[in-house]
Every structure is written in structure tokens, then in C-alpha cells.
Amino acid sequence: MGAVKKIWNEMDDATDARDSGGADFQSSPLTVDTSLSLPDMSSRVIALCKDLFNKWSKLDDSRFSVETVSGGITNLLLKVSVKEDNGNDVSVTVRLYGPNTDYVINRQRELQAIKYLSAAGFGAKLLGVFGNGMVQSFINARTLVPSDMRNPKLAAEIAKQLRKFHQVEIPGSKEPQLWNDVSKFYEKASGLEFDDTEKQRMYEAISFKEVHKEIVELKVVSLFIGVPAFDFFRVFGQHGDEKLAELAGHLHSPVVFAHNDLLSGNIMVNDEQDAPDSGIQRMKCDVSMPEMVSDRHRRMKKKLYFIDFEYGSYNYRGFDIGNHFNEYAGYDCDYSLYPNKEEQFHFFRHYLQPDKPDEVSDKDLEALHVEANTFMLASHLFWALWALIQAKMSPIDFDYLGYFFMRYNEYKKQKEMCFSLAQSYLSKLGTG
Numbered sequence: 001m002g003a004v005k006k007i008w009n010e011m012d013d014a015t016d017a018r019d020s021g022g023a024d025f026q027s028s029p030l031t032v033d034t035s036l037s038l039p040d041m042s043s044r045v046i047a048l049c050k051d052l053f054n055k056w057s058k059l060d061d062s063r064f065s066v067e068t069v070s071g072g073i074t075n076l077l078l079k080v081s082v083k084e085d086n087g088n089d090v091s092v093t094v095r096l097y098g099p100n101t102d103y104v105i106n107r108q109r110e111l112q113a114i115k116y117l118s119a120a121g122f123g124a125k126l127l128g129v130f131g132n133g134m135v136q137s138f139i140n141a142r143t144l145v146p147s148d149m150r151n152p153k154l155a156a157e158i159a160k161q162l163r164k165f166h167q168v169e170i171p172g173s174k175e176p177q178l179w180n181d182v183s184k185f186y187e188k189a190s191g192l193e194f195d196d197t198e199k200q201r202m203y204e205a206i207s208f209k210e211v212h213k214e215i216v217e218l219k220v221v222s223l224f225i226g227v228p229a230f231d232f233f234r235v236f237g238q239h240g241d242e243k244l245a246e247l248a249g250h251l252h253s254p255v256v257f258a259h260n261d262l263l264s265g266n267i268m269v270n271d272e273q274d275a276p277d278s279g280i281q282r283m284k285c286d287v288s289m290p291e292m293v294s295d296r297h298r299r300m301k302k303k304l305y306f307i308d309f310e311y312g313s314y315n316y317r318g319f320d321i322g323n324h325f326n327e328y329a330g331y332d333c334d335y336s337l338y339p340n341k342e343e344q345f346h347f348f349r350h351y352l353q354p355d356k357p358d359e360v361s362d363k364d365l366e367a368l369h370v371e372a373n374t375f376m377l378a379s380h381l382f383w384a385l386w387a388l389i390q391a392k393m394s395p396i397d398f399d400y401l402g403y404f405f406m407r408y409n410e411y412k413k414q415k416e417m418c419f420s421l422a423q424s425y426l427s428k429l430g431t432g
Helices: 002-021 038-052 107-119 146-150 152-166 178-189 197-204 208-226 229-239 242-250 293-299 317-329 341-352 362-393 400-431
Strands: 064-071 076-083 089-096 126-130 133-137 255-258 267-269 304-306 313-316
Touching: 038 064, 038 076, 038 089, 038 126, 038 133, 107 126, 146 152, 146 267, 146 317, 152 255, 152 304, 152 317, 152 341, 178 208, 178 313, 178 362, 197 362, 197 400, 208 362, 208 400, 255 317, 313 317, 317 341, 317 362, 341 362, 362 400
Parallel strands: none
Antiparallel strands: 064 076, 076 089, 089 133, 126 133, 255 313, 267 304
């Protein structure tokens, strides 16, 4: 019964998002077993597409082809290509949620955001939702690899797009979710038990008392950067430390709608400029299949795409940027690839003033450098705790426990340097 409840909870989320936001997408209660081999899975995916889209409902299965686009450490992406009666070849992307990902992902929040992000030109268009996933338009582009993000031209374009992303307004609470999410992750991660004795041994080696202490300490430090002066003073004013409140104002990190997971796998690029999206843009059918002609015209002019907004929320700007810098290291966590100061400043210039990057002041560069590198630490804690939950819940063959230790150890390695950077900057402001 638990699985059935989960399916219908997700369908309820989709219905709520559609009804409240006026979103134009289809829904189906069907699910696809992600543990199946691709040949066995294909027939179910085809049945799903027929159930979602009336125009395809009577097509023979031989008109469909299903292939794997990627198999990440959270979701499985499939490309479904269809030969229609009129001769058009169209494609969609079917995204299958990883089992138990509802422990770490707010699907209702994701579905609400997708409509507004799509309207602003980000990601693929949402076409339909089902019991354990969604169907989106297919973007004819390649996924980046970590080394691509070091390319100066791509880094500049990512920075420009991220600035635009941060300007999108999503209805609802504007409260930053970082520390709420970290708190929830900590609560879940600190109460696990593993059947595998080796995993349990590794898990028991973790000092959650120490982890909690680090969370509290970093949260306090980030308050200097994460809240306006008047809010900081309201919280800590009873201690009479007006100077701290003044400095907090200098280091204010804006709250924006953040991607929160801008790794290379969530960025796509058209290597051929002006290459259009798939034929799905021509697709129209009699069950409110979204009209995407204007979308096609817009996207022909774009080269870079952000995708997968499942961790998106209102959050601190510095977290989104610092987290992106951490992802230069890839899943192998090779932090020797973390961008140096010169590379970061290149990114900041194009983020802060896309049209005139060379006119960004040294003061603004230094401020964003401190902001991003303080929240970079929070990114390590966030994904370290996430990895512990995944180690227990996910059936995907990935060393999540090992990933926890790599992220947490890197946090401890970088902590003093980042704290010193913030302290030095605050001191300069205090004597300026």
C-alpha cells in the first residue's frame, strides 16, 4: 500500500500544480518500473505515451523507439521517438524518478516552478506527468561534462544564463530553503540503519554530534552574508552588537530562485549555433498538447540550456554559485579542478554585468568571491547529508557512503580557508 500511496501523492501534486498555476499538461496514473531492462521497459513507456497523448493512442508500437539518454545517480532519462501518420518524426524525453527520491525532493515545488521557468526560456517544456516521472519536450543538445565548465566562453555563458535564471519570479514563499533543507536532511540522515554490515560500520564511524556542530557554526557565519543588516540585528540585537549588524548589511547575499544543482549534467549546449529543438515543437493534438511554435522560435536563438529543476527553490545566490563551482570536480570529487580566483572572477564579471563585464568593480568582485566561497561550504554539507539518505534509499549502483566522506572531508579541508577569507573581508569593511 505504501507504493500506491506514493504514486497518488505524486499525482495529487501534479493536479495541484496544474490547477493552481493553470499549467497545460496531461497526467496519467501509470508507472514504469525502473528496475526493468530497457527492452522490457520500452513496452511500458510506449503504453504510457499512448495514455498521455491521444494523438499517439492508436499508433502501432512499431512506430515508437525508446533509448537511454542518461542514467544519473538520481533519475533515468529516456528518449522516445515517434513516427506519426503525417510522416513527422517527433521526440520527447521521459524522466523516470529514482525510487524513494521523494525523501529528498519536493515534487510539488518542482512542478510549480517548471511552468514559470519554461515560460522564461529555461529547460524543456513540461508535457505530462505520471506516477513516477514526467514527459518533457526533447532538447536537441548535448550534456556538458565537468571539463566543459572550465571553458572561458561556456563559463561566461553559464554566468549570464544564471543571472537570468535568478531573475525569474516563482509564486509562493520567498523564504530561502537552504537551512530548512539541511535540517531535514540531517534529521533523516542521523537516524539510519543499514542491513549491510560494512555500510553500517562506515555509517557508525560518522560523528553526527560533530556534523551538527559544523552545521550550526556555518549557519551563523552565513548569516553575516545571508541576511540584510536589519534582519540580522533583529535576531541578534539583544546582544547589542550593532557592528555585526552593520557588517552583515555589507555582505548581504540576495535571495533568488536558485537551481541548487547546477552540475555539468544539468547543463546542455547546442554545439551548432541556431540548431532547433526536436520535431516535438511541431506536435499538436486534441488533448491540449501544448502549442510550442513560439517556443521553437525562441529556442533557435539559444545555445545553452539549464535542465532538471527538482532541487530548485528560493535560496541564497551565493549557494547557487558556490555549489556550481564545487561541481567542477565532478562525481569523482577531484577538487583540484575547483576554479581558481581568476576563473571565479571571470564568472562573476559575466554574472554581475553581462553586457559590460570589464566594468565590474574590484569591490563587487571581492564581495561575491567571499559570498560564493562561504556558501560553497554549505554545498558540501548539503550534498554530504543527501548522500547518506541516498545510501539507504537508492537502488542505484553508486558509492553514496563514499561520496558522503569525500564531500564532508572537503568541507573540513576548506573550512578554515573560507572562514579566514570572510573574516579578512569583514575586517577590511570594519576599518574602512
